[in-house]
Amino acid sequence: MTDQMTDEKARASAWFRELRDQIVAAFEALEDSQTTGPTAHLPAGRFEVSETKRASADGSDAGGGLMSVMRGGRVFEKVGVNISTVYGELGERAQAAMAARKGIPGMKSDPRFWASGISLVAHMQNPHSPAVHMNTRMFWTPHAWWFGGGSDLNPCIEYDEDTAHFHAVQKTHCDRHDAGFYPRFKAWADEYFYVPHRGRARGVGGIFLDDHNSGNWEADFAFIQDVGRAFLPAFVPVTEKRRNTPWDEADKDTQLVHRGLYAEYNLVYDRGTKFGLETGHDANAVLMSLPPLAKWI
Template identity: 40%
Template sequence: MNPQDLNAAPTSSDIDRVRTFLLDLQSRICQGLETEEQLGGGSARFVADEWQRPEGGGGRSCVLQGGDVIEKGGVMFSHIDVKHLPASATARHPQIEGATAQALGLSIVIHPKNPHVPTTHANIRLFIAQKEGMEPVWWMGGGFDLTPYYPVLEDCVAWHQHAFEVCAPFGEAVYPEYKAWCDQYFYLKHRDEQRGIGGLFYDDLNVWGFERCFEFMQAVGHGFLNAYLPIVQKRRQTPYSESEREFQLYRRGRYVEYNLVYDRGTLFGLQTGGRIESILVSLPNLVSWHYRPEWAIDSPEARLTSYFLKPRNWLQLDQQST
């Protein structure tokens, strides 16, 4: 293949293919999560909310609230036009300052009710910027990550095994690179703490050319449910105490802090005057903060931060290593 072909910007037909895939994936994910809600005894369903953006474009936000398994879940599709790129985009790519852009993607955040079922997040997206006198600039990004409150080692290993399998067809270096990037990205600097056990994170991906990058987007999108649903199925019926529920709400505070302070997607949405309900749907309905809580050294609550919320090579761990 001619190297110049790899740099070619996606055509309108290519963009339509991405859009079709994202909308279909949105429906599949909602269906899969609703099935788990039903199997867990719940009756809550996703409500679809179609919206238009005055600047151009729009989206479909699907939100489930008040379930027995999922306390709040958002599966959000958007395809928007951006007339004035915000600082969150141009700081990393100064060459696109003054350009117009299209951004389309799917973002998922699931906050389960049971403290033994982890919160999870996933995102896949395509960004294209263009201005007069410059060839279009494009890239893809995304990934998925897991935020447990009462983690089980086998779940952490399985999560990363799925991430490894998603990346394997694209090269040996892909999983280690994107796993490390995820650890670096989902880090609360002010707490000196990881948000969760990580997974995959990538951005600015275009070096493979559109077709190969799109294949990777599809692999990540399909791989998310394959990684997450088995954990939900194993843990959704685990009994929990009121104190464990209180700890879950306390730890959700870290999730809120990260999304409001560091998350690029949140910042991009706020700086482009995006639809606020869609931008902040990632926040849980219930959350709490406590002043300097203390946990017994050998407690599961203390072990979360002392062991699990550390970057690790999860694929080399077993039950005896902890």
């Protein structure tokens, strides 16, 4: 495979930017509509946007992106929606990790790569309103391309109907492409978002996929777009339902302890965190997923 995928790369990168813009607008609208409850007196949250850069070993252009973070809002205590398009050559550790996952030949002779995607993590003010993670991405080397991503719900106080709604929306969007996708990618999420040293999952799951290449780029791109489109209808109604639920200090304590679990997972196991740091991307953007406050018992 050579550089003939210039148009496909541009389309993927543009889609991730479009999805980012939709989500930012929807989240700021949630902030504006929060006019009751214990946080209504706060200013409606707005995203602070900054450019990020990937550091290359030789100082050449290696791409970058936008980091958009809202802190201390009425609904969101901290939420980040990042996009990036980065490129260059993979270092030896990243080459080895990629070869182990994909079995890609030729990485040492031609270690070029290109990657673009969106990454989102939201930590909520109300402990009854679940945290959430979503990302989708496209990865290219001269030897292969693939898509990955998904989303998962992370409540500290679980409601079965919220879990059912979140999963139902994921299933609907997966079923548009293949009836086998949802059960396959749900099971993958259950395995991937498991915290071995705690013996439990970090949340109530969702879907997760990686290294997705059916051989039909258009079909795979259409699917990963629907993975992204599923996010707002899966998450926003749950947020609207829970954001005014009364809470007390015990609920907040439960939330902070659960955030500790989330931080442990992202720092110890998450592939995206490891890849971002190993390839020289902006550390603040990579670690955007960490909660503003957490505690351990």
